[in-house]
Amino acid sequence: MRSRYSQWDGSQDPFGPDVPAAELLEEMSEDLLSGAGAQGAMSGLLRRGMRGRFGGLDALRARLRDARAREQARLNLQGPLEEMRERLGEIVERERSTLSFKAEEDARMREAVLDSLPPDVPGQIRELSDYRFVDQEAQREFDELMEHLREQVLGAYFRNMAEGMRNLSPEQVQRFKDMLAELNQMIERRDRGEDVDFDGFMQRHGDM
Numbered sequence: 574m575r576s577r578y579s580q581w582d583g584s585q586d587p588f589g590p591d592v593p594a595a596e597l598l599e600e601m602s603e604d605l606l607s608g609a610g611a612q613g614a615m616s617g618l619l620r621r622g623m624r625g626r627f628g629g630l631d632a633l634r635a636r637l638r639d640a641r642a643r644e645q646a647r648l649n650l651q652g653p654l655e656e657m658r659e660r661l662g663e664i665v666e667r668e669r670s671t672l673s674f675k676a677e678e679d680a681r682m683r684e685a686v687l688d689s690l691p692p693d694v695p696g697q698i699r700e701l702s703d704y705r706f707v708d709q710e711a712q713r714e715f716d717e718l719m720e721h722l723r724e725q726v727l728g729a730y731f732r733n734m735a736e737g738m739r740n741l742s743p744e745q746v747q748r749f750k751d752m753l754a755e756l757n758q759m760i761e762r763r764d765r766g767e768d769v770d771f772d773g774f775m776q777r778h779g780d781m
Contacts, residue, residue, distance in 0.1 A: 616674050630670060634663065657694050657722070661701070664714050665690070671708035683707065698722075699771050702763055723760060752777075 600623055604614035622629030638659070665687055672680045686704060690697050702719070706712035759769045
């Protein structure tokens with residue numbers, strides 16, 4: 574069976590003719606009453622799905638994530654870089670899903686930004702660090718991923734420092750201090766919404 578996909582333009586019926594409008598309104602009533610608006614309520618319904626009717630996008634993403642994890646385990650592709658790539662892909666996909674329901678020109682410009690993301694993980698991190706997500710959950714997940722990355726970097730450096738402390742020369746100790754100072758500055762710039770040179774940081778300190 575072949576399927577054809579197109580960008581959401583508001584004319585499609587995402588639920589099909591078999592789902593009564595009354596059931597849809599009942600499913601969306603809580604979001605509508607909370608002030609989410611018709612578009613927000615529909616987006617939430619598509620993510621959650623309807624029990625006995627259709628599965629939601631969140632469940633679909635979870636199944637795809639599990640399938641990728643099983644395939645990676647079979648091919649022995651697990652690793653920090655691959656995990657980072659997958660999590661970034663999921664975040665971008667969530668943002669795309671939200672943008673697809675918006676008709677504003679700003680949404681199309683944001684989609685163009687996501688389309689132009691570089692293929693490498695450091696490049697994607699650099700570009701997304703300057704991007705403000707429309708989907709709040711995607712923004713939260715990206716911020717958590719960046720915090721996880723910082724913890725990994727610090728953890729790795731501190732472990733290496735503890736293991737090799739006795740053999741460190743004064744020059745190496747100074748270089749480590751410089752790395753920590755630069756990392757703190759980069760975090761502060763990121764928190765202020767300024768550009769961060771992640772590639773440059775890794776080039777200067779990635780061998781430590």
